[in-house]
Amino acid sequence: MPKKRVIIIGGGNAALSAAIESAERGNEVVLVEAAPEKFRGGNSKYTRDIRYAHKEDEFTSGSYGVDELKNDLLSVTGTLENPEVAKMVLEKSEFVAGWMNAHGIIFKKEIKGTLNLSRTNAFFMGGGKVLVDTYYNLLKKLNVRVLYESPLTSIKFRNLHIENITIQKENGEEVLQADEYIFASGGYESNKEWLGQFWQEGVKNIKVRGTRYNMGKPLKLLMDNGAILCGEEKAGHMVAVDSRSPEYEAGIVSRIDAIPWGITVNIHGKRFYDEGEDIWPKRYAMWGRLIADIDEQKAYVVIDRKAIGKFMPTVYKPFSAETIDDLEKILGLPVNSLKGTVDNYNKGINKESSDLFMWSSSGSRIPKSHWAMPIDEPPFFAYPLSPGLTFTYQGVKINKTGRLMMIDGEVDNGFAAGEIASGNILKKGYLAGFGLVIGNVLGRVAGGWEND
Amino acid sequence: MTEYSGVNEAIRQLSICNACRYCEGYCYVWDAIEMKFIIEPGYVEHLANLCHDCRDCYYACPYNEPDHAFKLNIPKTLGNVRMETYENFIRPKILKKVLQKEGIITLLTIIIIFIASLLYISSRFGIYNFYKIPVTSVFPVYLFKGVSYFIYLYVAVLWIFEGVAYWNEINDGKHMNSMGIFKAIYDAINHKNFWGGGTGCKIPSENNKYERPVAHMMVFFGFIIALISVLFYPGIISGYAGYAYFIGSILLFAGSIGMIHIHMVDTKGLRSEKQSAIDYPFTVLLFFVGFTGILIPISVKTYIFNWNFLIHDVFILTLFILAPFSKFIHPLFRFLSLIKYRIDTGSS
Numbered sequence: 001m002p003k004k005r006v007i008i009i010g011g012g013n014a015a016l017s018a019a020i021e022s023a024e025r026g027n028e029v030v031l032v033e034a035a036p037e038k039f040r041g042g043n044s045k046y047t048r049d050i051r052y053a054h055k056e057d058e059f060t061s062g063s064y065g066v067d068e069l070k071n072d073l074l075s076v077t078g079t080l081e082n083p084e085v086a087k088m089v090l091e092k093s094e095f096v097a098g099w100m101n102a103h104g105i106i107f108k109k110e111i112k113g114t115l116n117l118s119r120t121n122a123f124f125m126g127g128g129k130v131l132v133d134t135y136y137n138l139l140k141k142l143n144v145r146v147l148y149e150s151p152l153t154s155i156k157f158r159n160l161h162i163e164n165i166t167i168q169k170e171n172g173e174e175v176l177q178a179d180e181y182i183f184a185s186g187g188y189e190s191n192k193e194w195l196g197q198f199w200q201e202g203v204k205n206i207k208v209r210g211t212r213y214n215m216g217k218p219l220k221l222l223m224d225n226g227a228i229l230c231g232e233e234k235a236g237h238m239v240a241v242d243s244r245s246p247e248y249e250a251g252i253v254s255r256i257d258a259i260p261w262g263i264t265v266n267i268h269g270k271r272f273y274d275e276g277e278d279i280w281p282k283r284y285a286m287w288g289r290l291i292a293d294i295d296e297q298k299a300y301v302v303i304d305r306k307a308i309g310k311f312m313p314t315v316y317k318p319f320s321a322e323t324i325d326d327l328e329k330i331l332g333l334p335v336n337s338l339k340g341t342v343d344n345y346n347k348g349i350n351k352e353s354s355d356l357f358m359w360s361s362s363g364s365r366i367p368k369s370h371w372a373m374p375i376d377e378p379p380f381f382a383y384p385l386s387p388g389l390t391f392t393y394q395g396v397k398i399n400k401t402g403r404l405m406m407i408d409g410e411v412d413n414g415f416a417a418g419e420i421a422s423g424n425i426l427k428k429g430y431l432a433g434f435g436l437v438i439g440n441v442l443g444r445v446a447g448g449w450e451n452d
Numbered sequence: 453m454t455e456y457s458g459v460n461e462a463i464r465q466l467s468i469c470n471a472c473r474y475c476e477g478y479c480y481v482w483d484a485i486e487m488k489f490i491i492e493p494g495y496v497e498h499l500a501n502l503c504h505d506c507r508d509c510y511y512a513c514p515y516n517e518p519d520h521a522f523k524l525n526i527p528k529t530l531g532n533v534r535m536e537t538y539e540n541f542i543r544p545k546i547l548k549k550v551l552q553k554e555g556i557i558t559l560l561t562i563i564i565i566f567i568a569s570l571l572y573i574s575s576r577f578g579i580y581n582f583y584k585i586p587v588t589s590v591f592p593v594y595l596f597k598g599v600s601y602f603i604y605l606y607v608a609v610l611w612i613f614e615g616v617a618y619w620n621e622i623n624d625g626k627h628m629n630s631m632g633i634f635k636a637i638y639d640a641i642n643h644k645n646f647w648g649g650g651t652g653c654k655i656p657s658e659n660n661k662y663e664r665p666v667a668h669m670m671v672f673f674g675f676i677i678a679l680i681s682v683l684f685y686p687g688i689i690s691g692y693a694g695y696a697y698f699i700g701s702i703l704l705f706a707g708s709i710g711m712i713h714i715h716m717v718d719t720k721g722l723r724s725e726k727q728s729a730i731d732y733p734f735t736v737l738l739f740f741v742g743f744t745g746i747l748i749p750i751s752v753k754t755y756i757f758n759w760n761f762l763i764h765d766v767f768i769l770t771l772f773i774l775a776p777f778s779k780f781i782h783p784l785f786r787f788l789s790l791i792k793y794r795i796d797t798g799s800s
Contacts, residue, residue, distance in 0.1 A: 038519060039519070045514050048474050108477045125651055126511070129512050251472070251514055253472045312473075313489050313490070314471055
């Protein structure tokens, strides 16, 4: 006899980690995924690495303590929204790589060139699609039932207890009942209507980098039933992506990380933020939000020949011209706007140091504090930029047992994990590779790991 | 620089890969792609010939056709480019038509050589008496070795012409060196790019890991063992060289059965159809070479011995005559790309 019946709502890393953990503890598990089978896996399909506390291990180039991880987290988010949950995730992150490895995930031996994350992050072979496929294959062995194309339509609460849930099936609705319910259904990043409530018109320029199935319905239902929210509605993981990329599912390839090597201008041809302000990885996750806050949510990063090869190759070729004037025309910027901006920037460059990192420019109201290479060698290039939303942070508050916190108290048989609970840990900015760790730890805690 | 349609499509797809790089670690293709900011036609051919078609990248890819807007299918696309590479570097150029109709031409070559040998036999010994004649009388050592060395020389010369043309296309101005060659030989022998960086080869399906690498290794080593032992003719009929030839034939036979099985049950739509068209006739021919090779020691002193030996030689002759214009050229291009990769990655 199974110990408990558990229903998991969602189909990405957090849901799968919860399902595996719970099934391995002898529970009867049903996983309810909104997407069709071939689109399963949520945003986890687009991931590739984990950032976790560790001693020296075979997956990374050195040790990375819980305190250092905590400091890195604080350096991007400022404060911890829910300290007890954040502390638990930080501490339990130590077990993530070993657990993944034991469940069929193969980590890469060494990472070349791609990113300077070899000490803090472990990269797995093949990336996120292999991760979710491996876990789904494991679910078969663990006799977990998976229902695809089954979006949640309602949750029935009685006081602080969930009685049942209803899902939409091809031929009508179906009520499912279990002892415990784990909500691991992602954020609301795919729901343009929802995003439009606070991004207004600008929402149409936002590219959703991952799945189109994270509509936030389970989150909405929990909110309607009195769940306490965590995090700000506009907050999320947002990077600068190429404006020409598809509206959904471009994953990692649409991101443009040329920004530190040039200048970035708005549709008026003016710079609007210090492109050399901060060192990686903070800057990477900062520019999406910066662009989301300017006119038409559109910007252009302008570089010259010298910058080519200093950043990751791009899917789309940059616009190019032999003169800044021509580039300005191609981009449709106001006459002499870009010319003036580039001239001022070039004039103000201070090259005193031999270290390129220390080059700065004070040629305009907005300084460029590092990597201020002059833009003076043709051909000149420009990439059009849009905000690329990876996932939203606002979600439900949980406690350290993973249980949902309602206005009236803790839900005894309801849990949340992954993006839907990421607001407990992430307030702003992003720490590369931490999303999967949040999903894994919270998923497994919801699946019964807390009992150890 | 030559440009072809398949190459342009491959450039489109590989530019997306180069912005992603999640497949790093599966094989040399993914290390090689990272050396370039922009992928150009000659480099695409090099990448295509580094690809050993294990499909690990396909199963890892979130951007595959038909569901994703990017419509990627890297193994199939690189397979098409490989086929174009073969067609473009076959010398003399006109004989690329052999590759395009490999199945029927292989069959015709077998028939023609067989009929020619029947005519020779009937004029020298008579068809009915043929089985009684000692094999060294039918195939005297000088004739056997003469024909063998001539055919090796013929293949070597044409492969050199083809190889030089290919190398000029891909070399990026670099010179070949012995370090590169030795390391490429090492990679070829241990089938470095067949194992998906330790995750296995997903041919014929996602659940497979070792079927294809093992089958290919059997064919590869079986062929090499047989090739070396045949130098000791007539010793291949008895003695140590005979045992070696027998073992080589068994490996070739079993390996080619594995490869044929893989082709038969292969996941539809994932393989370049042009590649399949040249893989099949070649593999089937290897199967018959292996099968008749096994029969040689088994049929000693029986009336089928001479006939089997003759037919075995007909298959082998066909294999070598078509070597510069058939699937048999794939090791040449692969080997040169392995050398380039090893030179590019330097002394480490």
